[in-house]
Amino acid sequence: MRDKVIKALEKVKAMLAADGGSAELVDITDDGVVKIRLTGACGGCPMSAMTLKMGVERIIKQEVPEVKRVEAV
Numbered sequence: 563m564r565d566k567v568i569k570a571l572e573k574v575k576a577m578l579a580a581d582g583g584s585a586e587l588v589d590i591t592d593d594g595v596v597k598i599r600l601t602g603a604c605g606g607c608p609m610s611a612m613t614l615k616m617g618v619e620r621i622i623k624q625e626v627p628e629v630k631r632v633e634a635v
Contacts, residue, residue: 570626578604583605594630618632
């Protein structure tokens with residue numbers, strides 16, 4: 563599952579880079595929770611929670627159905 567999440571995250575990174583941000587994979591738990599750290603402009607953006615849920619989580623769950631949720635760390 564890790565390889566599929568990394569591949570999906572590459573798509574997300576391209577989207578975030580347009581706004582000067584990025585994301586890095588921190589961990590994937592055994593129960594399907596992906597932990598992401600938003601970096602660059604996204605790290606301190608007031609809209610980062612929305613970006614995480616509506617963008618990052620949506621794309622990762624679409625690409626990797628085994629993922630239950632995505633959390634920022």
